[in-house]
Amino acid sequence: MEEIVFQDVSQSFQGRTIFAHRSDVVKGGCITAVCGANGSGKSTFLRLCAHLLLPTEGSVSVSLGGEELSREILLRRLSLVTPELRLYPRLTARENLDFFLGLRGITLREADYEALLARVGLRPEALRDTWAASFSTGMCQRLKLACLLASEADFWLLDEPGANLDAEGAAMVLREARQAANAGRLVLLATNDPREEAAADEVISIP
Numbered sequence: 513m514e515e516i517v518f519q520d521v522s523q524s525f526q527g528r529t530i531f532a533h534r535s536d537v538v539k540g541g542c543i544t545a546v547c548g549a550n551g552s553g554k555s556t557f558l559r560l561c562a563h564l565l566l567p568t569e570g571s572v573s574v575s576l577g578g579e580e581l582s583r584e585i586l587l588r589r590l591s592l593v594t595p596e597l598r599l600y601p602r603l604t605a606r607e608n609l610d611f612f613l614g615l616r617g618i619t620l621r622e623a624d625y626e627a628l629l630a631r632v633g634l635r636p637e638a639l640r641d642t643w644a645a646s647f648s649t650g651m652c653q654r655l656k657l658a659c660l661l662a663s664e665a666d667f668w669l670l671d672e673p674g675a676n677l678d679a680e681g682a683a684m685v686l687r688e689a690r691q692a693a694n695a696g697r698l699v700l701l702a703t704n705d706p707r708e709e710a711a712a713d714e715v716i717s718i719p
């Protein structure tokens with residue numbers, strides 16, 4: 513099972529403390545929500561989990577099946593979906609999927625594309641001929657989630673996954689998150705959405 517352990521972690525930027533002396537545990541097989549006001553450090557918490565940031569003090573260790581993962585292996589085992597992640601505007605949905613999944617060595621079979629798009633509520637026409645530049649914000653978010661679903665990652669780090677999604681899209685995110693947790697994956701959501709917080713099994717609050 514996956515596990516992320518924060519041991520006495522403090523994080524500062526340019527001498528300004530964001531949070532101090534945190535000892536948190538995030539476990540696989542359930543949904544954990546990181547909650548807190550704007551600027552409290554939720555996205556920073558996710559970046560620490562992903563080893564994209566080294567804590568100012570303390571340690572963040574990530575393990576799978578009791579074995580601590582190096583940064584290199586972790587980056588192959590996790591999928592981080594954030595508002596900052598940009599699709600290539602002059603590629604179609606299919607080409608974007610090929611690019612992002614290709615980085616992980618994943619190739620989709622012909623039937624997988626449409627099944628994947630249907631799963632995130634995108635019409636199959638979105639796959640062909642249309643550049644991602646013409647996608648709405650919600651469509652882009654859905655395509656990012658399609659990359660996540662096809663990524664085979666054990667660690668799902670989702671920063672505001674329901675942002676810009678309609679009610680049906682927000683429900684799809686929670687359905688997929690639950691299914692992933694039931695399959696034993698670690699699902700960590702940074703959120704300000706009360707529905708996402710309510711759907712979580714564990715809540716980490718950042719004051």
Ligand SMILES: Nc1ncnc2c1ncn2[C@@H]1O[C@H](COP(=O)(O)OP(=O)(O)OP(=O)(O)O)[C@@H](O)[C@H]1O
Binds near residue numbers: 526549555702
């Ligand atoms: N690389 C950085 N350099 C300097 N300050 C940073 C950096 N990253 C984050 N911060 C600061 O750390 C604080 C926490 O930022 P963070 O993005 O983690 O908050 P958040 O809880 O995700 O907010 P939001 O709800 O708005 O997404 C903010 O004050 C931000 O300005």
Ligand SMILES: [Mg+2]
Binds near residue numbers: 555556702
């Ligand atoms: Mg944030």
